[in-house]
Amino acid sequence: MPLLVGDKMQKLVLFARNYGIAVITLLLFVLLAATTDGFATERNFRNILDQQSTVLIAASFMTIAIIAGNFDVSVSAVFVTAPLFALTVENATGSVTLAVLVGIIVGLAMGAFNGLVVTRFKVNSFIGTLATSFMFFGAGYLISDRSLMRPAGDIYQQIARTRYFGITSATWIAIIVVIIAALLLSRTRFGRNVFATGGNQEAARLAGVNVSRVQATTFILLGGAAALAGILNSSRSISAQPSDDFSFVFTVLTAVIVGGTSIAGGQGAIWRTITAAFFLAFLSNGFNLHQIDPIWQRLIQGMVILLAVGVDAWTQRRAG
Amino acid sequence: MADLTSQNKTLLTLSGVSKHFGGTQALVGVDISFERGKVHSLIGENGAGKSTLGKVLLGVHQPDAGEMMLDGEAIHLRNPAQGNDRGLVGISQELSLLQNRSVADNISLGREITRGPFVDAKKTRENVLATMERFNMHLDPDVHVGALPVAEQQKVEILRALSRDARLIVFDEPTARLASHQAEQLLELVRSLANSGAAIVYVSHFLDEVLKVSDTISILRNGKLIRTSDRKTETRDSLIVGVTGQEVQNQFPPLSPPDLQAPPVLSVRGISRAGEFEDISLDIRPGEILGLAGLVGSGRSEVAHAIYGASPLDKGQISFAGADLSKASVSDCLKNGMALVPESRRDQGLMLSRSLLENVSLPHLRQFSGVLGLNKKREYEEVDLRCKETRVKHEGLRHPVDMLSGGNQQKILFARAAVGQPKLLIADEPTRGVDVGAKRSIYDLIVNLANQGEAILLISSEIEEIMGLCHRVIVMSRGRISKELVQDNLTEQAVMNAAFSGG
Numbered sequence: 001m002p003l004l005v006g007d008k009m010q011k012l013v014l015f016a017r018n019y020g021i022a023v024i025t026l027l028l029f030v031l032l033a034a035t036t037d038g039f040a041t042e043r044n045f046r047n048i049l050d051q052q053s054t055v056l057i058a059a060s061f062m063t064i065a066i067i068a069g070n071f072d073v074s075v076s077a078v079f080v081t082a083p084l085f086a087l088t089v090e091n092a093t094g095s096v097t098l099a100v101l102v103g104i105i106v107g108l109a110m111g112a113f114n115g116l117v118v119t120r121f122k123v124n125s126f127i128g129t130l131a132t133s134f135m136f137f138g139a140g141y142l143i144s145d146r147s148l149m150r151p152a153g154d155i156y157q158q159i160a161r162t163r164y165f166g167i168t169s170a171t172w173i174a175i176i177v178v179i180i181a182a183l184l185l186s187r188t189r190f191g192r193n194v195f196a197t198g199g200n201q202e203a204a205r206l207a208g209v210n211v212s213r214v215q216a217t218t219f220i221l222l223g224g225a226a227a228l229a230g231i232l233n234s235s236r237s238i239s240a241q242p243s244d245d246f247s248f249v250f251t252v253l254t255a256v257i258v259g260g261t262s263i264a265g266g267q268g269a270i271w272r273t274i275t276a277a278f279f280l281a282f283l284s285n286g287f288n289l290h291q292i293d294p295i296w297q298r299l300i301q302g303m304v305i306l307l308a309v310g311v312d313a314w315t316q317r318r319a320g
Numbered sequence: 321m322a323d324l325t326s327q328n329k330t331l332l333t334l335s336g337v338s339k340h341f342g343g344t345q346a347l348v349g350v351d352i353s354f355e356r357g358k359v360h361s362l363i364g365e366n367g368a369g370k371s372t373l374g375k376v377l378l379g380v381h382q383p384d385a386g387e388m389m390l391d392g393e394a395i396h397l398r399n400p401a402q403g404n405d406r407g408l409v410g411i412s413q414e415l416s417l418l419q420n421r422s423v424a425d426n427i428s429l430g431r432e433i434t435r436g437p438f439v440d441a442k443k444t445r446e447n448v449l450a451t452m453e454r455f456n457m458h459l460d461p462d463v464h465v466g467a468l469p470v471a472e473q474q475k476v477e478i479l480r481a482l483s484r485d486a487r488l489i490v491f492d493e494p495t496a497r498l499a500s501h502q503a504e505q506l507l508e509l510v511r512s513l514a515n516s517g518a519a520i521v522y523v524s525h526f527l528d529e530v531l532k533v534s535d536t537i538s539i540l541r542n543g544k545l546i547r548t549s550d551r552k553t554e555t556r557d558s559l560i561v562g563v564t565g566q567e568v569q570n571q572f573p574p575l576s577p578p579d580l581q582a583p584p585v586l587s588v589r590g591i592s593r594a595g596e597f598e599d600i601s602l603d604i605r606p607g608e609i610l611g612l613a614g615l616v617g618s619g620r621s622e623v624a625h626a627i628y629g630a631s632p633l634d635k636g637q638i639s640f641a642g643a644d645l646s647k648a649s650v651s652d653c654l655k656n657g658m659a660l661v662p663e664s665r666r667d668q669g670l671m672l673s674r675s676l677l678e679n680v681s682l683p684h685l686r687q688f689s690g691v692l693g694l695n696k697k698r699e700y701e702e703v704d705l706r707c708k709e710t711r712v713k714h715e716g717l718r719h720p721v722d723m724l725s726g727g728n729q730q731k732i733l734f735a736r737a738a739v740g741q742p743k744l745l746i747a748d749e750p751t752r753g754v755d756v757g758a759k760r761s762i763y764d765l766i767v768n769l770a771n772q773g774e775a776i777l778l779i780s781s782e783i784e785e786i787m788g789l790c791h792r793v794i795v796m797s798r799g800r801i802s803k804e805l806v807q808d809n810l811t812e813q814a815v816m817n818a819a820f821s822g823g
């Protein structure tokens with residue numbers, strides 16, 4: 001029997017899954033605004049927005065990939081490597097436009113490679129993108145000759161740091177990308193096909209959905225988004241450096257999972273991912289403002305993830 | 321098994337049991353009792369509450385109101401494990417086995433005999449074999465469950481229930497996925513389980529089956545118990561009246577003959593696929609209902625999938641409405657005007673966690689897409705219209721389909737096909753798990769479509785359906801066409817003979 005919990009519990013869990021994150025984020029916001037000096041200030045919010053911009057861009061498209069039924073661990077590698085390509089082009093040609101274009105194309109190409117590995121060779125997406133991660137990291141070392149890279153001119157740093165109406169261009173770009181992703185998922189044929197593919201692959205196929213193409217597309221888009229995030233990040237710090245740093249993908253995944261997107265596929269929403277990203281940002285911002293030891297931050301974050309995954313597992317069992 | 325001579329025969333009694341899901345009243349004040357040694361059938365329309373009642377008995381659902389007495393003692397089951405512990409077990413509508421484990425593992429799952437911290441594999445296995453012996457149901461204990469045909473998998477599930485000293489066994493539509501001779505065997509088994517003292521709750525839409533196997537029959541309608549009566553006082557007609565609340569009408573709607581001069585809309589020539597089917601040729605004209613009969617596993621669904629572009633051909637040609645579709649994909653076939661209602665709605669038809677709306681419109685999204693993305697209003701109106709036409713009973717188009725009863729889920733697939741206004745509808749076991757009333761409405765749908773000039777390819781294991789609905793029948797056996805039957809040649813006996821012939 002698939003059902004292991006009572007009916008009341010189920011309802012509660014379902015509600016928690018759909019709206020829990022919004023309620024909790026609102027509560028945290030009110031709590032911090034009431035108790036913490038320096039939280040509810042325009043400056044602080046601008047900072048949070050700016051810091052979160054790269055995560056929001058990647059997390060939106062990660063949500064789409066996970067709804068379609070796949071994981072992508074290689075987001076970190078694209079995030080690290082694409083700006084190295086962009087800066088190589090910038091250093092060589094002086095053209096920032098060309099640099100950004102090449103950086104994003106590299107991201108799209110890496111995404112396409114992931115898509116090929118997962119849909120054509122039927123490799124489990126978690127394992128497949130773990131493997132490609134190392135290839136992409138390797139490409140980063142090769143192109144940068146293992147060294148820190150800086151832009152040659154001073155336009156590159158403007159990409160993320162120009163202010164419009166007091167808000168950084170990185171924030172504006174993130175807002176636009178999130179809106180595009182949300183529209184793509186909720187208002188287009190592609191979005192429906194993503195839900196259908198993650199919901200029941202065989203049924204989607206028999207309903208005429210080209211399942212492989214849909215999944216590959218989610219990888220390609222995510223690759224492009226991760227590259228854009230990486231470029232913004234390098235523009236903000238006016239440098240880029242090859243590394244094997246996986247931390248970015250964990251931040252991104254945390255937002256998606258805490259946002260209640262099912263790791264089994266077929267369910268999720270971008271607004272919830274975005275809300276969760278802000279929840280996590282408020283949490284760490286609050287800790288920082290209170291100058292609490294970051295160790296506690298980790299412990300709490302870990303518990304939040306477990307809670308979110310627990311809710312997911314429960315609802316999955318219900319659907320069983 | 322329980323001792324029949326001890327105390328009275330009543331095992332489990334429900335009084336005033338109600339259960340609602342959101343706004344749906346699935347059970348309303350139900351009083352019913354189940355006796356040892358008796359087969360007690362539950363019948364009723366789709367969504368009447370049969371499965372819900374079964375699940376309340378097993379502890380899967382908790383009633384909102386009412387009492388449950390087991391052996392004269394009040395019980396409150398909070399989960400199915402508590403039900404299992406008391407010998408209340410279920411054979412579910414959808415099988416729940418571990419496909420990658422052996423038969424013996426599945427049967428003993430959760431009840432392995434242990435010695436210290438370790439599983440005593442030998443004893444556990446002996447236990448399994450003893451259960452098989454006791455009930456005379458023999459299966460190879462070492463094969464993987466996934467490799468077994470459905471009927472055998474079901475036996476594994478039954479053996480699992482039996483290995484727990486079941487006192488009450490709920491069978492929820494156990495024969496819906498079986499061929500007729502397998503169904504016969506299952507009915508015998510159900511009888512023998514009752515004779516050995518278990519209380520059996522038997523849910524089915526096959527009235528003949530119910531009349532054959534039951535001692536007692538209860539009819540549910542909209543969550544209410546309409547009546548419980550002795551099998552001997554019921555007839556097929558009295559049950560139909562009880563289930564539908566209407567006078568008996570003909571089981572099948574009248575057919576009008578297709579235009580025999582019209583050129584075929586679908587022409588299949590010599591198609592083959594290694595290991596599945598060989599050298600299949602057939603034509604269907606507009607307005608014609610062609611039956612594809614044969615045993616389960618004779619290759620009918622595989623042929624249907626190949627025509628529909630879902631699996632590639634090794635050899636042969638398919639031409640459809642003037643186009644060559646021999647190498648077409650599913651989406652090409654859809655675009656050209658085909659539709660498929662697949663055999664298994666849960667595995668091949670529906671995204672259970674998604675809404676009715678999304679499920680119905682999925683193959684036809686192009687129709688609602690413009691430069692600005694989906695036109696959701698137009699989509700909603702179209703889906704709403706089609707759901708009304710096919711009389712899907714639902715609480716809202718945005719609710720997930722897994723909350724609908726089985727028959728309504730099936731109707732959703734017809735609503736989906738209707739959105740595309742297809743020229744050819746392939747319906748693979750379209751009335752599986754569907755109640756008498758809804759069956760008739762699905763038959764009406766099919767016949768209406770044919771009258772409007774659509775070609776229908778109907779795959780069915782129910783011989784009455786084939787006889788009652790089809791203009792012409794092709795019988796398959798072991799991947800080949802063994803006979804084509806029309807008019808005077810088309811008799812039940814001829815279909816059966818052809819199905820069992822070597823091919």
Ligand SMILES: Nc1ncnc2c1ncn2[C@@H]1O[C@H](COP(=O)(O)OP(=O)(O)OP(=O)(O)O)[C@@H](O)[C@H]1O
Binds near residue numbers: 365
């Ligand atoms: N878990 C659930 N959540 C919400 N509604 C449910 C749930 N289970 C059943 N229902 C609703 O309760 C009603 C009774 O459903 P039930 O499954 O008991 O019908 P049934 O008689 O078994 O029908 P069928 O013959 O189609 O299997 C239906 O309207 C159904 O939609």
Ligand SMILES: [Mg+2]
Binds near residue numbers: 371372413726
């Ligand atoms: Mg049911």
